[in-house]
Amino acid sequence: KEKCSAAEAEYRDIISNAASSDALEAARVNCLGRKGVLTELLKNLKDFTIEEKKEAGPLGNKIKKDLEDAFYSKKNALESAALNEELAKTNIDLTLPGWPVANGHKHPLTIAMDRMTAILSKLGFVWAEGPQIEEEKYNFDFLNIPLHHPARDVQDTLIIGGGAKKGMVLRSHTSNVQVRYMEKNKPPLRIMSPGKVFRRDDIDASHSPVFHQIEGLYVDKNVSLADLKSDLTAFMKGLFGNKAEVRFRPSFFPFTEPSVEVDVKCVFCDGKSPCSFCKGTGWKEMLGAGIVHPNVLRNVGIDPEIYSGYAFGMGVERLAMLMLGIKDIRAFYENDLRIWKQF
Numbered sequence: 204k205e206k207c208s209a210a211e212a213e214y215r216d217i218i219s220n221a222a223s224s225d226a227l228e229a230a231r232v233n234c235l236g237r238k239g240v241l242t243e244l245l246k247n248l249k250d251f252t253i254e255e256k257k258e259a260g261p262l263g264n265k266i267k268k269d270l271e272d273a274f275y276s277k278k279n280a281l282e283s284a285a286l287n288e289e290l291a292k293t294n295i296d297l298t299l300p301g302w303p304v305a306n307g308h309k310h311p312l313t314i315a316m317d318r319m320t321a322i323l324s325k326l327g328f329v330w331a332e333g334p335q336i337e338e339e340k341y342n343f344d345f346l347n348i349p350l351h352h353p354a355r356d357v358q359d360t361l362i363i364g365g366g367a368k369k370g371m372v373l374r375s376h377t378s379n380v381q382v383r384y385m386e387k388n389k390p391p392l393r394i395m396s397p398g399k400v401f402r403r404d405d406i407d408a409s410h411s412p413v414f415h416q417i418e419g420l421y422v423d424k425n426v427s428l429a430d431l432k433s434d435l436t437a438f439m440k441g442l443f444g445n446k447a448e449v450r451f452r453p454s455f456f457p458f459t460e461p462s463v464e465v466d467v468k469c470v471f472c473d474g475k476s477p478c479s480f481c482k483g484t485g486w487k488e489m490l491g492a493g494i495v496h497p498n499v500l501r502n503v504g505i506d507p508e509i510y511s512g513y514a515f516g517m518g519v520e521r522l523a524m525l526m527l528g529i530k531d532i533r534a535f536y537e538n539d540l541r542i543w544k545q546f
């Protein structure tokens with residue numbers, strides 16, 4: 204009993220004065236290791252009587268446990284002291300938050316395009332694509348746009364040079380896809396053609412030489428303005444919500460007769476207070492449409508006596524600017540993260 208207490212006192216002293224974890228570990232082995240001082244002392248227990256063991260056993264184990272705890276807590280203290288000393292030397296503040304990980308997201312034009320094509324595909328329109336560099340005949344002639352039509356003037360359309368590319372233009376709408384599709388497929392057909400289109404426009408807040416459009420075309424038997432009105436109303440309600448009000452106004456396009464402009468009631472004002480969105484008219488023009496002109500059907504070999512169809516076209520930037528409240532079309536192409544981080 205005296206020897207154990209003496210050993211305990213001695214090692215408590217060694218522990219409290221231990222200057223390094225190596226010295227501490229060496230002392231632990233000397234005391235509690237296989238050949239340790241205390242281990243050797245406790246081996247004497249086996250020669251004691253049952254009575255003596257009853258008292259000495261628990262006492263010996265308590266001393267052993269207390270010393271183990273003392274070694275352990277001193278080891279912790281030495282290590283954390285060493286770490287704090289290390290940290291004190293550097294000026295790294297470990298409590299600072301980490302760098303925020305910026306989550307990417309789709310470009311707003313892609314978001315707008317996805318929304319429009321998702322609604323149109325639910326309305327049964329199949330996605331069709333075609334060339335951006337197009338023959339004049341598919342961009343103009345087949346669409347009943349006569350040679351003298353201003354749309355064909357060089358100031359409106361980007362003409363690709365002579366040589367092999369003679370008579371080629373950068374398409375000014377995606378109608379070329381519809382024309383090519385009608386040449387190869389017989390009615391009934393119901394297609395949409397999203398894509399990039401080009402105009403000879405100087406870039407400013409509301410014009411860009413490159414922008415995006417979606418066109419739709421439905422050709423079948425007995426297609427009428429009623430089909431056009433119900434389908435486009437569904438499309439507008441899909442885009443602006445079920446409560447959206449839609450208005451059809453007469454218009455003109457060489458490739459449709461009759462032609463209409465489709466307006467949506469202004470969502471920001473009731474049309475009374477002057478609002479920048481609808482210029483106080485209470486309505487916002489969203490897309491153009493019409494019944495496909497019989498000449499166009501004839502040009503692609505579809506008999507207008509048997510078949511009829513409607514078509515429509517809509518700008519994507521226009522919708523994206525409305526959806527996001529963006530005033531300047533150039534924002535879509537300048538990739539200024541200060542803008543796009545807001546969405």
Ligand SMILES: CNC(=O)COc1cccc(Nc2cc(Cl)ccn2)c1
Nearest residue numbers: 378381382458491492514515516517
């Ligand atoms: C941005 N686009 C607009 O404001 C108006 O676009 C429109 C209007 C009416 C019809 C069409 N497309 C079309 C295509 C064929 Cl193949 C035949 C007849 N029409 C595009």
